[in-house]
Amino acid sequence: MSNDSITEKAGIVTHENELQQAAIPQAERDAIVKRLKLKLDLRLVPYLALLYLFNSLDRGNIGNARLAGLEEGTHLTGNDFYNALSFFYFGYTISQIPNMFIMKKVTPAVLVAFTMVMWGVCSTSMAATKSYSGLVAARFFMGIFEASVGPGAPIILSFFYLRHELAWRTALFFGSSTFAGAFGGLIAYGVSKNLSNEPLAPWQLLFIIEGVPTIFLGIITLFILPNSPETLESWFVTPQEKQVAIGRARSGHNTDATALDKRQLIAAFKDYKNILNCLIYIGLNIPLASYTSFLPTIVNLMGYKDAQAQLMTVPPYACAIICVFIISWSSDRTRNRGFHVAGSALVACIGYILLISSGNVKANYVGACFVAMGLYPIVPLMLSWVANNNVGHTKRAVSIAMMNMFGQCFATVGTQIYKNPTAPRFFMGYGVCLAFTAVMVVLSLALSFILKQENIRRDFEYGEPEPISPEEQQKAIEDGIYDNHSSFRYFT
Template identity: 45%
Template sequence: MRQREKSISSISLEDVVCSHGSVSSTERRLLRKLDFRLIPWLSVLFLLLSIDKNNIGNARLGTLEKDLNLIGNEYYTALTIFFIGFVLFHIPSNLLVKRLRPSRWISCTMILWGVCSLGQAFTHNAAGLIACRFFLGVFETGAGPSAPLFLSFWYQRDELATRVAIYFGSATAAGAFAGAIAYGVLGTLEGAHGLAGWRWLFIIEALPTIVFGFLSFIMLPDTPETAGKWLTPEEKQVAIERIQRGGNTDEKSFDKKQFVAALIDYKVWFSVVIYIGLNIALASFSIFLPTIIRDMGFDSLKAQLLSIPPYIAAACLVFVVSWNSDRTLQRAYHIVVVCVIGVLGYVFLLATTKVGLRYTGAVLVACGTFPIIPLTLTWVSNNQLGHTKRGVAMAMTGMIAQCFSILGAQIYRAEDGPRYIKGHTICLIFLSLAACSACTLRALLARENRKRDELYGVPESSDMFGLNIEDLYDKHPQFRYAL
């Protein structure tokens, strides 16, 4: 054991980065291991989670409302209650993820999520469906939003957006899978063994979630400091020093000063506004896309199939945009461009009755919303030092914005079909607000960087290794905000 500790401590930062500034072979090896172990597994988990969250929209095209005797606003209440559970437990989840160990917290909440999703198949009234949806919202906070925070324990600022994009890109792939699965299940299993097709849909999509939740106890690591034998001593030390270079040197799982600092940080509140604009569009799009396409004049089964291409296009764009954002370390410009694409999509949906152009608008809306998720969350993570401050900032961004997802779940009413003018207009306005907020935040951060350059000089590097950031965190003279 002592020999092992000696071999680790003998590795210096010079071994991490070569003298000419390139990444060392040890760090390249470490990144490959991280990318092959963390990203695919988390992406599968989020894919399953996204399918389970949004499949109520696919189930609605079956006989769900009729079988459960849903009347009045009960279906919309079931949609809304999900976001209430999500909002209430968002910050507690991000504070618990490190204290209870990421592998245990993510795995447990994933299993419980799957159980609640499965429970929807055996409900017989509105109350049962609403209860299941509430606890789905509660447990998503552990299996979904905690993952980007978990990834920030392992990746650097200019590496994070691409990895978070792959993770959240699985949500767009989930939309494609959901449409294909729903088409097959509702078309072939209706009435099988005395169960309606929508019940089979919940069963078939929930069981893999539970299985992968149990497997996650084995597959997911925790932090670099507690990494097991899958990392060599050299790789483990490099992983630890990489995190220290990014300013993650605080040992506390909860810091009251950081908690308060996150609550009053204007950067966080601008990010909240950006995410609000996204979430109103995203919540409505994910749930109501099959209905919107059906009301273009297609039958229910064909609408399931036609919901696939928008998600495929969005999945491709999520990766490309996030990769370029990491390459340039520019977040705001990419957010604005993506918002413009989404706004154009809503213009198409609003301005014409031609099916081809309206369907093109649906594709553009998907491309203009999903990429904003990794870009915004990565931007928040990049500009917060300290585990508590970062965790609370990311949780606030998602939590407050999800309150407005309740609006997104309510704005598409049957009586407004088939054009849904009110719903499309609301989404267009809020996406425009997100773009304006991103521009404003970038200008404020650029001004702050210029002030620090004038007062303290331009830093030779962005590394925070060996610097005392206690009580200063992202206000440290060496630190510069990502734009």
């Protein structure tokens, strides 16, 4: 039996002693766990997915707005559009780590609700901008507020699910961003085709239509989003289900209650695994940021025009959705992350090779689909990989935030690489993306190999991992051992 199943089973058994003392058969206890997961799957995961859908819609609609007349309406010239894209990532980057600490201090529901209302206001206000400076200000503050949901959702999920259950749930959550790409294209198509003669310009209507619902959803979030297993409402779970949920959280190394542990903060930055994770995520975010913002432009330059160009942005995202779910499901089943990251990156490499090597419109469009199919699954895989391999709330939260922070820093590169005179071929842009995607392949395989060798070393030195109780987990955290504990084994 793997350490993962031993450790997680130990956590459940430790906390289910009360159920055992009540003489409840094992089959019934298993049924309790099954009911609990079903309830969470029907409430927590879809709602986080809905939040991220609007997060992605509001972030990426500027690409569709560009086709709908944004540059003319805000009097952008030269590189103004590219610079406006970059300012979002500046704001997103600086608020990553602070948001993780605020989340533990004020609870996830409060933080997410407040920031959703605020980024919805920022997104909607872009409809009123008349200048470059106004657009930049709105994008910058939208980046600051949007930084709560992306890195925060995996942390919230790790409170309720075991390590081998995370990638699939994270994929369901993150898959909404690919829905956002497709959905955003459909909205833009409808606006451009049917509302072009309204008093407001189509690009203004896009910001309003996609921004206003975010504000209302943020208000509702305060009452719907659960904060932790301990705070699950009695109408939602039975006392036995709540007890099991708390036990599962503890077996998932969520025993520390400190909002900020400085030793864990330092440990996160010193951990070589997190450094490699950051490098992989940098390799992902450069092509991903460019793809999200420039797919409408790329499609337009392939010969599709106006509303048709908006509509043709949908199929690549539809292909990506399917790959996100299949690859993440496989990753959880095999309990492997590295090979799945590398395989996905290889698919994206094929896409960029098609984009670079062919001037044929159909080949380019197939290449764009391959890029989406390869890039998008890597996000839930990486978020799950980091959450799997960091023990302690602060260390896990900082590690995810750190990975996002460095990734988004370099995402600004992705917003600049297509401003070259080689359109519609974009040799430099595609070449840069291909290079960084290839780096992901090498680094993910290297990290997987390193972690596998470390697991083998621990097996040889300590033998088969022993089950540890929540109290022992807490002591390991307090003593600064974290994932170096002799009974801990890494997801490779």
